[in-house]
Amino acid sequence: MAPTLPSGDQASDQDNWDNGRLAHKRQLLTEIVLRNRLTALVVGGDTTCRVLEQLLLRSYGVQTQGVDNGRDAIALIASGVKFNLIIIDMILSVLNGLEATRQIRDMGVHCKMLGVTACSGESERQAFLAAGVDVFIEKPLDPEHLVPILRELDGQ
Amino acid sequence: MERNPIRRQLAIMRQSLFDQGHVDEQFVQLEELQDDANPNFVEEVVTLYYRDSARIILNIEQALERKPFDFGKLDAYMHQFKGSSSSIGAKKVKAESTLFRECCKSGNGEGCMRSFQQLKKEYATLRKKFGAYFQLARQAGPVETASRPK
Numbered sequence: 517m518a519p520t521l522p523s524g525d526q527a528s529d530q531d532n533w534d535n536g537r538l539a540h541k542r543q544l545l546t547e548i549v550l551r552n553r554l555t556a557l558v559v560g561g562d563t564t565c566r567v568l569e570q571l572l573l574r575s576y577g578v579q580t581q582g583v584d585n586g587r588d589a590i591a592l593i594a595s596g597v598k599f600n601l602i603i604i605d606m607i608l609s610v611l612n613g614l615e616a617t618r619q620i621r622d623m624g625v626h627c628k629m630l631g632v633t634a635c636s637g638e639s640e641r642q643a644f645l646a647a648g649v650d651v652f653i654e655k656p657l658d659p660e661h662l663v664p665i666l667r668e669l670d671g672q
Numbered sequence: 673m674e675r676n677p678i679r680r681q682l683a684i685m686r687q688s689l690f691d692q693g694h695v696d697e698q699f700v701q702l703e704e705l706q707d708d709a710n711p712n713f714v715e716e717v718v719t720l721y722y723r724d725s726a727r728i729i730l731n732i733e734q735a736l737e738r739k740p741f742d743f744g745k746l747d748a749y750m751h752q753f754k755g756s757s758s759s760i761g762a763k764k765v766k767a768e769s770t771l772f773r774e775c776c777k778s779g780n781g782e783g784c785m786r787s788f789q790q791l792k793k794e795y796a797t798l799r800k801k802f803g804a805y806f807q808l809a810r811q812a813g814p815v816e817t818a819s820r821p822k
Contacts, residue, residue, distance in 0.1 A: 567717065571705055575705055655759060
């Protein structure tokens with residue numbers, strides 16, 4: 517269903533500002549076409565989040581794989597599969613996101629890593645960055661954060 | 673302005689989800705991902721959310737039956753639940769999740785219990801509203817949407 521906005525007769529200044537922000541966001545959504553084939557690994561313990569993150573990436577043409585725990589992420593990378601981008605959740609089963617990130621970096625993986633978590637407390641941010649992610653964001657992953665990263669990876 | 677009465681009703685129902693604070697902009701993000709290839713995507717994701725989050729709710733309920741409370745475990749469960757809820761734009765549910773976590777961090781057991789009861793109410797209310805919304809959406813049928821170049 518196409519998103520609808522308040523009618524012009526009833527829109528307040530706040531509505532207009534909100535609509536402008538939404539329009540800008542949608543512009544960000546549509547104004548990227550990847551020139552290169554990019555690949556991404558989504559490491560997320562929560563199925564809903566992981567599915568959405570993968571679908572968002574795929575909507576931009578990024579080929580994605582998903583795993584639901586840190587151990588499987590390590591195993592996949594150790595098998596030789598290369599990714600341009602790894603999106604990793606802090607809360608994971610078997611091997612948590614911080615430890616998985618450290619191990620991935622210790623394996624010599626230098627690709628862009630984006631840490632995601634439901635809470636953007638400063639201590640969590642610092643811990644994730646110290647573990648080796650390049651960018652830290654609070655869930656949900658949205659185009660405003662993702663598109664600039666994809667542009668950078670695509671060399672735009 | 674929708675001429676079709678079902679579509680008009682659907683639009684009103686949708687707007688009320690935002691106006692009543694049940695969903696936020698992230699819900700629009702879900703709608704943006706829905707296209708002709710995935711015409712029921714939003715409903716499928718919301719269904720997935722309620723299926724998966726039911727397990728977390730049960731884990732929290734069981735943890736709240738054990739005394740003394742393991743606030744670390746409760747916080748971890750709610751951390752996951754909050755992330756999941758925020759991914760579908762469940763605004764009030766997400767807000768209650770935040771309150772619950774604050775109670776965990778301050779070791780406030782009573783606060784956790786109260787917050788969890790309120791959270792379950794919001795969770796159930798939203799489920800009901802989504803149920804009615806998607807039922808009407810199915811009656812209305814798919815809409816042609818512009819899709820992002822792939």
